[in-house]
Amino acid sequence: MAAPGIPQGLSRSQRRRREDIIEAALTIFDRDGFEGARIDDVAAEAEIAKGTVYLYFKNKQALLEGVIHAIVRPAIDAVERAADTKEGTAVDRLTRQISVMGERLGKGPMKTILRLMIAEGPRHDQLRYFYYKEIVEPGMRAIARCLADGEASGEFRPGSADIAPQVFAGPPLMAVVWRILFDDLAPLDIDRLMKDHVATVLDGLRLPAEV
């Protein structure tokens, strides 16, 4: 399966150049959004001529795809590494899963990617599909597996396996969106958010009724 968007047959220096452009584009997209970004600015940021961008990307759309793929692909690995382990209790695994999500989403370039996805995704089916299949679905599935295993092992309450995994992914998502919109107005401590989240979903708010 030739993954689309992975260019073949580029020399080392060309690969480097391609990465430079992607990095520059990420910067500009982050600053101006996709539609607002000018290829001129991307080129200037990458310190190359405008035309050169077009040697590496067919058009602006392809550049967007290139950026998203470049950032998302490593995240895929992280999700899979976190998910593929059977080691540890369900509690450990769920904790790790949530923490990886918080890490990935709340910090670094996924912030820009999510912004781009939300702004452009609705008009770009292929991108949505790619993102869903590669990141979201595996993530949800991994959470669902934790829940099922935890219920089976008696760690979690009966019925836990039926909880929508999106419940657990909500706060990490909140971390990104908050970073996109409100970080200057009210900075969010992402690590604390994730810890609170894990603690809450594990033990709940309610005091167990006394016997």
Add this chain to the structure above:
Amino acid sequence: MAAPGIPQGLSRSQRRRREDIIEAALTIFDRDGFEGARIDDVAAEAEIAKGTVYLYFKNKQALLEGVIHAIVRPAIDAVERAADTKEGTAVDRLTRQISVMGERLGKGPMKTILRLMIAEGPRHDQLRYFYYKEIVEPGMRAIARCLADGEASGEFRPGSADIAPQVFAGPPLMAVVWRILFDDLAPLDIDRLMKDHVATVLDGLRLPAEV
């Protein structure tokens, strides 16, 4: 305090006209995003001439603000109504709070607003500030109050008052984002999501250790 964006001195028919334009703009922004939307299309959707849009809104930015304000304002009321009650247990109030958020965000036009906020907010400080002050901060504060009251009344565990309120707002946010991006790929049952969310945060996943 003259709220910006609230036009004064419009006749009834003019107010109606203004609302028509906002409704049309919402439709078009939802379809094409803000940058992708053409004033032509908004006018056509509102069944008026292009120039008329400019009689009611100074420019495209102002139209964006108009749309966001028009949708957000009723939501403010809802948040405040849900928050201002002291009636009921903390559990009831938190449940109601989350349910209102899920309702507001997961259904109806807030989907488009959030998309617009995420896409345009970073370039539009005033909008972000407005949204934060009017919706997000009150919402977070209301949740924090529930938590504090619940801890004080002994309904919630000690330390509950210190939990970041964003934990509770995460899943409702997930509902919107999912609707924006993945609803055709994997429809999400928002009511079930909210129920799962409430149940989980109240009682946790973990079985209480037997005495």
Add this chain to the structure above:
Amino acid sequence: MAAPGIPQGLSRSQRRRREDIIEAALTIFDRDGFEGARIDDVAAEAEIAKGTVYLYFKNKQALLEGVIHAIVRPAIDAVERAADTKEGTAVDRLTRQISVMGERLGKGPMKTILRLMIAEGPRHDQLRYFYYKEIVEPGMRAIARCLADGEASGEFRPGSADIAPQVFAGPPLMAVVWRILFDDLAPLDIDRLMKDHVATVLDGLRLPAEV
């Protein structure tokens, strides 16, 4: 049959505007060729803004078509008027036919049209087809009819009806091409050319062998 390229529902002033643009485009196309022409220059020649051109023509191709149609359509009428007459001898009719061709091609804007057709036609099937069906085929048919009638009536030699009509259209074509390429190097007297042509094809060069 709605002739393509004939715009409907334009007001008088719009029709005027459209004609101005076509006239300007003809001037610029004549000076620079189609590919070499800049929409900027067309607009400047028409004394309007660049964007206005696009209110009347979808794109540069459509402008080319507009120009060609606008010039060709009157020529169609001329060809048909010359052809539809049954009056006069075959000699008269052929003479008139050739003279109309010389007139049409050798003088006025058909020079530019032919140049555009030759330069762009090979890449623009629709244009070629239009030109062939509307101008060339009727013209050839009209000549063929003259020849057949002349042979039938005994004016022309037996076998005249089988002569390729292109023989008679060649010199008028020469008139245009000469005007396009060599008029400054060696001006051509088109009227004389047509007269020589008619005289030659009617009576030939060769002295009839004496009896």
Add this chain to the structure above:
Amino acid sequence: MAAPGIPQGLSRSQRRRREDIIEAALTIFDRDGFEGARIDDVAAEAEIAKGTVYLYFKNKQALLEGVIHAIVRPAIDAVERAADTKEGTAVDRLTRQISVMGERLGKGPMKTILRLMIAEGPRHDQLRYFYYKEIVEPGMRAIARCLADGEASGEFRPGSADIAPQVFAGPPLMAVVWRILFDDLAPLDIDRLMKDHVATVLDGLRLPAEV
């Protein structure tokens, strides 16, 4: 007088290379026209790198000149060979002259040259001048000589020497233009056209009035 465009001091392999480029350019110009042709495509057709084209031709204009010269030069010889003979009757010589023109124009690469001349000539005086001096003027002169000789020898009617030679060159020109524009819509039998042409101009259409 160093004929412009005839490069000196090229090795055998360089001359070969130059010819390859010209051949490739002819192919591409024929397909896309001059303005529409991309140097990239010419290079690809010649199976060399783009930069190499510029080792043999200063720029795209020079390539155009190179192509035209390369095709036109052999045609010059043909015209001169056909014209320089004093052998045979005037009828034979005129017949040969027309037949050579039909051959040269109606078949082979002169089709592309004429298209290029018509499209680019008006913007390229040097090219027009070259073409006129080398091909057109000698051709016209040769025809005029035939006519004069034929009149002098009594083969042709009195006054024949005064007929514009363009009359005789018209149908061969028609052959090229037809090939450029209409050959797929209505193929033209060039040999028959030339035969009809010769027969018509020699003996005319009109039956000689009986005595």
Add this chain to the structure above:
DNA sequence: GATGAATGAGGGTTCATTCAT
């Protein structure tokens, strides 16, 4: 000499905004 990556001027097209009617 040959290469082809890089350059950047140029031009077609779009669309927010204006303004005469």
Add this chain to the structure above:
DNA sequence: GATGAATGAACCCTCATTCAT
């Protein structure tokens, strides 16, 4: 007030030309 034709700045993309390797 309403209209929609007109404007022209902005921007994506192409491609002739250059030049370091």
